[in-house]
Structures are given as C-alpha cells and as structure tokens.
Amino acid sequence: MIRFSGVSKRYATGQDALSRVDFHIDRGEMVFLTGHSGAGKSTLMKLIMLMERPTSGQVVVGGRNTERIRAKQIAHYRRDIGVVFQNHQLLFDRSVFDNIALPLQVAGFQNADIGRRVRAALDKVGLLHKERHNPITLSGGEQQRVGIARAVVNKPALVLADEPTGNLDPELSAEIMNLFRQFNELGMTLVIATHDIDLIERMNRRVLHLEQGRVVSGGGL
Amino acid sequence: MARHNPTPPRPKGASQSRTQWRDQLESWQAHHSTCAIESLIRLTRSPLQSLLTWLVVAIATALPATLYVALQNVQSLGYNWQDSSQISVFINRQAAGQAIEKWRVELANQPGIEQVVYISPDQALAEFREYSGLGEVLNDLEENPLPPVLLVQPDASASQGEVLEQLLQELNAHALSEEAKLDMMWVKRLQQLIDLASRGVFFLAALLVLGLLLVIGNTIRLAIENRRDEIVVVKLVGGTDAYVRRPFLYTGLWYGLGGGVIALILLALGLTWLSVPVAKLASLYHSEFRLQGLNFYTSIQLVLLAGLVGLAGAWLAVGRHLRAIKPE
Numbered sequence A: 001m002i003r004f005s006g007v008s009k010r011y012a013t014g015q016d017a018l019s020r021v022d023f024h025i026d027r028g029e030m031v032f033l034t035g036h037s038g039a040g041k042s043t044l045m046k047l048i049m050l051m052e053r054p055t056s057g058q059v060v061v062g063g064r065n066t067e068r069i070r071a072k073q074i075a076h077y078r079r080d081i082g083v084v085f086q087n088h089q090l091l092f093d094r095s096v097f098d099n100i101a102l103p104l105q106v107a108g109f110q111n112a113d114i115g116r117r118v119r120a121a122l123d124k125v126g127l128l129h130k131e132r133h134n135p136i137t138l139s140g141g142e143q144q145r146v147g148i149a150r151a152v153v154n155k156p157a158l159v160l161a162d163e164p165t166g167n168l169d170p171e172l173s174a175e176i177m178n179l180f181r182q183f184n185e186l187g188m189t190l191v192i193a194t195h196d197i198d199l200i201e202r203m204n205r206r207v208l209h210l211e212q213g214r215v216v217s218g219g220g221l
Numbered sequence B: 001m002a003r004h005n006p007t008p009p010r011p012k013g014a015s016q017s018r019t020q021w022r023d024q025l026e027s028w029q030a031h032h033s034t035c036a037i038e039s040l041i042r043l044t045r046s047p048l049q050s051l052l053t054w055l056v057v058a059i060a061t062a063l064p065a066t067l068y069v070a071l072q073n074v075q076s077l078g079y080n081w082q083d084s085s086q087i088s089v090f091i092n093r094q095a096a097g098q099a100i101e102k103w104r105v106e107l108a109n110q111p112g113i114e115q116v117v118y119i120s121p122d123q124a125l126a127e128f129r130e131y132s133g134l135g136e137v138l139n140d141l142e143e144n145p146l147p148p149v150l151l152v153q154p155d156a157s158a159s160q161g162e163v164l165e166q167l168l169q170e171l172n173a174h175a176l177s178e179e180a181k182l183d184m185m186w187v188k189r190l191q192q193l194i195d196l197a198s199r200g201v202f203f204l205a206a207l208l209v210l211g212l213l214l215v216i217g218n219t220i221r222l223a224i225e226n227r228r229d230e231i232v233v234v235k236l237v238g239g240t241d242a243y244v245r246r247p248f249l250y251t252g253l254w255y256g257l258g259g260g261v262i263a264l265i266l267l268a269l270g271l272t273w274l275s276v277p278v279a280k281l282a283s284l285y286h287s288e289f290r291l292q293g294l295n296f297y298t299s300i301q302l303v304l305l306a307g308l309v310g311l312a313g314a315w316l317a318v319g320r321h322l323r324a325i326k327p328e
Helices: A041-049 A070-080 A096-106 A112-124 A142-152 A169-183 A197-203 B012-044 B048-080 B097-108 B121-132 B135-139 B161-173 B185-226 B228-236 B239-283 B296-321
Strands: A001-009 A016-025 A030-034 A056-061 A079-082 A159-163 A189-193 A206-211 A214-219 B087-091 B114-121 B149-154 B177-182
Touching: A001 A041, A001 B121, A016 A041, A016 A206, A016 A214, A030 A041, A030 A197, A041 A056, A041 A159, A070 B228, A070 B239, A079 A142, A079 A169, A096 A112, A096 A142, A096 B097, A096 B228, A112 A142, A112 A169, A142 A169, A142 B087, A142 B149, A159 A169, A169 A189, A169 A197, B012 B048, B012 B239, B048 B185, B048 B239, B048 B296, B087 B114, B087 B161, B097 B149, B114 B121, B121 B177, B149 B161, B161 B177, B185 B228, B185 B239, B185 B296, B239 B296
Parallel strands: A030 A189, A030 A206, A079 A159, A159 A189
Antiparallel strands: A001 A016, A001 A056, A206 A214, B087 B149, B087 B177, B114 B149
C-alpha cells in the first residue's frame, strides 16, 4: 500500500526531517507510527498526502509513484485517502452532516447518495442522532468521531491519523482506537501517528518507530 | 489507487463510463448553482458590508455611465443640425423687395443649391415675438430692427469643404448681402468637443474599472481570509482548485451585477430628476428635445459589464491568494 525507498526530506530551513527512510506497509495493515515530536512523523504523513515532496527517494502509494502525480492531479489523488487530525479540523459554520458530506461533495457525488453515505458513516461512529447538531456543541470525543466519519465516508483504501487521541482521556482514546480497529477489519489500511505508548501496547499491532528522521524499528523490510 | 470497495463502481464499459461522466457533469452543474445561491446568501448575511461594496461598484459604474448618457444626449441634440449646412444671408436693409426676390430665384436655380427661403423682417419679428416672450415690449419698438434674411440650403454636393466655403464667399460678396453666416459652424465645434469628451469618458471609465478591480479584489481577499479553515479542509479532502475558487468567483460576480443594477437605478433617478427642467428648457427653445436614458440593451450591457469586472476582480484575488493557502 505504502512504500518508502530511501526517502529524505530537507526543509528550506536546512532541517533534515527524514533521512533515507525505507519501509513498507501492506494493504489491510494497521500500523502505528511513533517517535518524539520532531522525529519526522508529521513529515512522513505530509509526504503521503503530497502536502510536501521528498528531497530524494521514492514514495509509492497504492501502486502509484507519487513523483509522477502532477499538481493538478493531487486533488483527485487525495480523494482516496482519509485523514484524521489531532485538532479534527471540523468546520463550525455548518452541521455535523455537512462536515462529513464535504469529501463527497468535493468528489461530485449525487445528493441522494451523499445522504445515504453520510448516515452510514455517522452510524458507524455512533452519532446518527447528532447529524443536525453543530460540531461546536459536541464533546471532544464526539468531535473526533465526526472527524473520523469524515475521513472514512468516501470509503478510502487508506486512512491516515495524526495524533487522533492527543486531546482525549484514556477511556475515549480506547473508544477511538476500537473504531479504527473496526475499519481495519473492513479492509482499510490505517497509519496512526501517536505517542500514547499504553494504547499501542494494548492494540498489539506493528509499530514503526522514528527517531531523528530515521526508522529505528518496524520498517518491515 | 484501488479502493477496497470501489464506489462509485469503476467504469467497466462504455455505457457505465458515460453514466459516470454524466453524473460528474450533473454534480458540476449542481455545485455551480449551489455556489451561486450560497455566495448570494452569504452576502446578505453581512448586509452592511455587502451594501457598501455594492454602492462603491454602483457609483464607479454610474459615473462613466452618466457621462455617457449626457454625451449621447448632447450628440442627439447636435445631430438634428449635423447634415444641415444652412447659410443665413442677412440682406442689406435698404435693398428693394423686388431685387431680393430676383436674387432669391437666381440662387434657387444655381447648381449646388437645394432651396432658398426668404424671411421678411415682419415674419422674423413675428416669430421672435412668439418665442422670446417679449411680446408687449416689442410693440414699443418704433421700427423693426431685424433685417430680411435668405436661408440658403446647399445640396449634398456643396454642403461641405471648399465648395461650401466658396459659396459662402460668393454670398458674402454679393451687393445685396450684408453678411452670410454658416449656421453649422457651432455644430462642428460641438462635434469636436463631443469627440474630445468621449475620450475623456473612456479614460475615466478605464480608471474606474481599474479601481473596481482593486476594490473587489480586496473584498474577495478578505472573504478568502475569513474562510481559510474551510479552504484548508476542502483542499485536504481532495477539492480541486476550481472547486475552491468557484464560490469566490460567484461572490465577485454578484458584487459586480448588484452594483450594476444599483447604478442603473441611480441613473434612472438622476434622469427623472433632470427630465422636467430639461423639457422646460427645451420648450423655451421651441425644441421637442427630451432626455434619453439608456435603452434596454445598453442597460443590460452595463450590468453585464459590471458583473464581468466583478468576476475579473475576484479572479485576480483568487489567483493570488488561494495558492498561498496550503494545508499545513
């Protein structure tokens, strides 16, 4: 699903975020990405999302060499990847329903189709009764579940989550992780960046550990 | 990238591909109409700010439009005389009526002259009495101060250039004539002035369009700043640049169209306000002249032009500022 070969990223500031990173994630895997802040987790995610381009090396996602994806194609490329953020990035000027509908609207789905899919996603995260609420009225855990619903509503093959439980207490974190596990069981590939060690240990999945821009364990190659 | 559960289904044949293509087109149309309506609603949600922008656009549009209408009117005023190169020959007051009549017939038969009309001093005085409003005062005059006049109308072959000049000289030189004057001179000067003023109006309009582009561009820039979060999220979930751009372009279009409509209203109000005094003034000059506003098509053109300027302003702002917003 994801293959990094000799990937380095140096920012314009001269900082080396990643140096010669190699790893491989199979389709249908659920992998945790750990490391201190500044270890390169976010950069790695950005390279997959094409928010950044590698300085050298090759990033292959879903069999596509991202090097060959031109700027104009990035939007379409991103429609196949769901993203969950630590601060969930919800829009407070519209309802829960409209937040989740956004990826579908962007991709040009029909309205009837959108309604069906949004409700299906809301049902999966257990918030069907809150579709008309404004996300600002929801609790932190609920907001994150809305964020997850938005990430999976398009049924992407790959879901990236950047510190999805960063602001949540252990109980809510476990709940969120359970959701992720359910999606993984449905066949989605998940990459979850976190430094919540307890959580990772309980989940018992592969852990990709980054330190100072290098993969120190779990590269799978 | 393949989906584990591909929906909508990947095209497997021509018919399916066509359906998907039609779906895409439909959703594209749907997004256009949604954007158009939503951006309009958004404008009405901050009524004061929108109204101010609309007024700025309206004033900047109404200014050159007013000047244009004024010029059109002056031009139509001058147009009535434009192809008349009538010469007034003031006759020596001592001249005998027979001699004048003889000369009139002579002139009328001369090649290059279409018509010659004689106006006696009595006729002239009667006309003057009627239109000047000095009726009673004129009765006190001991003698008629007005000279007899021959109105000479050259035909098309002699109505301009050297031929006309020559005719004018001949008429001036004739023993009976005191002075021959070309009535059209002021029309020519007016025409020159109008040409000059048209250029002035064009220049002013160009300046105002430039100003409008900046005003609308800046307004759109603020709108983009206000929706930064939304733009970031839309870009992250796979919104194309065109998708992100669309609502802002519609906002610009609405600013332009709305301003254009208000400009038309301002113009109509101004014309109504002026039309009564203008009609009164015209009647003093025994003229049927009435103020002409913009006709239907010119009005539509004005509004569309304003809309186009709004769209262009938005395009400039969007091109510059949307690129700067990238998901972090």
